[in-house]
Amino acid sequence: MISAKRIFLFLFVSASIGLNGQYTKEFKRIFFDADYLYETGFYEEAFSRYKNLLTLDPGNSNILFRCGASSLKIPGSEAEAITYLKDAVRGVSLSYKEGSHKESGAPVLTYFMLGQAYHQNYLFDDAIENYTKYMEIGENQVPMQLDYTRLQIEACKRASELKRTRPSFEFQGVLDQFDDDLPSCSNPVISGAGDVLIFLVDYPSDKKIMMSTKTGDLWSRPRVINSELGMVGETYPASLSYDGDELYLVHHYYSHSDIFVSRLQGKRWSEAVALGYNINGRTSETHASISKDGKSLYFTSDVRGGSGSFDIYVSRLDEKGNWGPATNMGSTINTPFEEHTPFISNNDSILFFSSQGHASMGGLDVFYSELNSYGVWSEPVNMGYPVNTTGDDKFFNPGWNEIEGYYAVPRQDDPTSNTINMVMELVYEDELATTSPLDSASGKPKARLAVTKPAQEEPLVDTTAASTTTAQAAVADPIPVIPATVVAALEPEETDEIEEVLNRNARRPETEPVTAVAAIPATVSSPTAPSMLVTAVPFDLNDYHLNMAALLEVEKIADLMTGHPDTQVELTGHADATGTAQHNMLLSLQRAEQIASFLEKKGIERKR
Known part of the structure; x- marks a missing residue:
């Protein structure tokens, strides 16, 4: 539990704080602010606010439940969720009042969430x-939630079996030589020739869509293309056409999301435009995959009338070049639950997608279905471990020949961030003769990109106590790092846009009046050296998020503490006198917590 970890946080404000009653206006404001952030997918921000509420009301089972639910959504925090939910389940109340900031009990759903955490x-x-406890106590819960719980019980049994089988795939890093510039990557899309790769990078301050091109066996340094696309905010790559000239994107608004397309014009992308009313509506369209011939679009939508909350649809291009009415893919593909991130490959004959409702290991798993000669889709097949884990697994891009998949996989040394990997199918010697697909003309096994393994494999390491992201760590040895001299030869002559962005963000903001900037002094000391360093971490007025100037200072502290393991840091939170005393107390705590969390993500234990 967080409160059991030692970190010295001395918070000073100009006046002492006295909470007149447990549920103040400030508590209410933070509660609903956190709930909104959770509902809109900003789980880390929601978690930070819920933790602040625990400071005001330790032991509140409702807040403990929300901390646990948020942790389950944050990569690398799944184990921490168990701690919160085990405490919350002690306060489960059958008379729980949903949505009330005055509620101190936990909902019956806590048992389900604790089950998910385990x-x-x-x-x-x-x-x-x-x-099982949830189903016994929550017999009056929403029927679909109870049905989903039954699926999860079966998924646990299935996952236990799948973990004992030999891995079907291994992962090989694609852009390892640029890891220092790419903190966390996702949504890889690839051209048919395999020479254009576009993906999303999650920087601390913003998300960037980046593009890399391949010459021979070497990828160029990625460049940012957001400005070309004319897209700001929550915009993600969804798929790339076979010829690499059309990029499909999803843009998230406050209440829904739409699908856009941009076209390559020379060396630059055009400004993205929204697709027509047969695709986008007053609903959320969250993904799109264009077929090899460019005449079919497979996409996900929560439009009413589907099998579940999100279904997969297909639209065909008409003779006028417009997308026609969308058709639901049917009950073989879609379930009463959620389907996401479809990718069509091999001339519209194999569909890869993620599903909650099919036979999964837990949550969303990646499946594939084949279209037979009668135009009927086969029963979806689970891709198996380690492509699938017990968590939510989606955005598996099979490439254009279903044997060169691209997938965002948690880093081995940092499960909170992902890296782009090529998915290599494993073929074991004792299975080679029976598992290789046959060519219809020659009757001989088809050639495929695969790694052959000896029949006798070492037993799998038991990772039943590991987190889902750890289980999905790459099983292949990393590819050799390409020398910088070779990489430099592939870079364009003009300055790379990624470097422009990084350099611009790294510049310190111009000096502002003292009243506009607050700072947290951080005192760093080492027992092995009679020295002490006092530094200030600048924050924007009335804000606790780490801006670029703050990140620079905290990075220095992190580097110092990493290089000197005996060094300890004492954080002292401050706020100016413009707000109320209670508000300043919370703001000071939030600022100190932001720094502590950042240092912890860098591998520095909180007890230091």
Whole structure:
């Protein structure tokens, strides 16, 4: 539990604080602010606010439940969720009042969430116990939620079996030589020739869509293309056409999301435009995959009338070049639950997608279905471990020949961030003769990009206590790093846009009046050296998020503490006198917590 970890936070404000009653206006404001952030997908921000509420009301089961639910959504925090939810489940109330900031009990759903926490950490017996408890106590819960719980119990049993089988795939890094510039990557899309790769990079201050091109076996340094696309805010790449000239994107608004397309004009992308009313509506369209011939678009939508909350649809291009009415893919593909991130490959004959409702290991798993000669889709097949884990697995891009997949996989040394990997199918010697698909003309096994393994494999390491992201760590040895001299030869003559962005963000902001900037002094000391360093971390007025200037200072502290393991840091939170005393107390705590969390993500234990 966080409160059990030692970190010295001395918070000073100009006046002492006295909470007149447990549920103040400030508590209410933060509560609903956090709930909004959770509902809109900003889980880390929501978690930070819920933790602040625990400071005001320790032991509040409702807030503990929300901390646990948020942790489950944050990569690398699945184990932490168990701690919060185990405490919250002690306060489960059958008279729980949903949506009330005055509620101190926890909902019956806490048992389900605790089951999920155990499930994602591969603790299947504990997961089944809590799923079963939820179904016993929550018999009056939403029927679909109870049905989904039954699926999760079966998923636990299935996951336990799949983890004992030999891995079907291994991962090989694609852009390892640029890791220092790419903190966390996702949504890889690739051209048919395999020479254009576009993906999303999650920087601390913003998300960037980046593009890299391949010459021979070497990828160029990625460049940012947001300005060319004319897209700001929550915009993600969804798919790239076979010829690499059309990029499909999803843009998230406050209440819904739409699909856009941009076209390559020379060496630059055109400004993205929204697709027509047969694709986009007053609903959320969250993904799109263009077929090889460019005449079919497979996409996800939560439009009413579907099998579940999100279904997969297909639209065909008409003779006028417009997308026609969308058709639901049917009950073989879509379930009463959620389907996401479809990718069509191999001339419209194989569909890869993620699903909650099919036979998964837990949450969303990646499946594939084949179209037979009668135009009927086959029963979806689970891709297996390690492509699938007990968590939500989606955006598996099979490439254009279904044997060169691209996938965002958690880093081995930092499960909170992802890196782009090529998915290599494993072929074991004792299975080679029976598993290779046959060519219809020659009757001989088809050639495929695969790694052959000896029949006798070392037994799998038991990782039942590991987090889902750890389980999905790459099993292949990393590819050799390409020498910088070779990489430089492939870079364009003009300055790379990624470097322009990084350099611009790294510049310190111009000096502002003291009243416009608050600072947290950080005192760093080492028991092995009679020295002490006092530094200030600048924050914007009435804000606790780390801006670029703050990140520079905290990075220095992190580097110092990493290089000197015996060094300890004492954080002292401050705020100016413009706000109320209670507001300043919370703001000071939030600022100190932001720094502590950043240092912890850098591998520095909180007890330091």
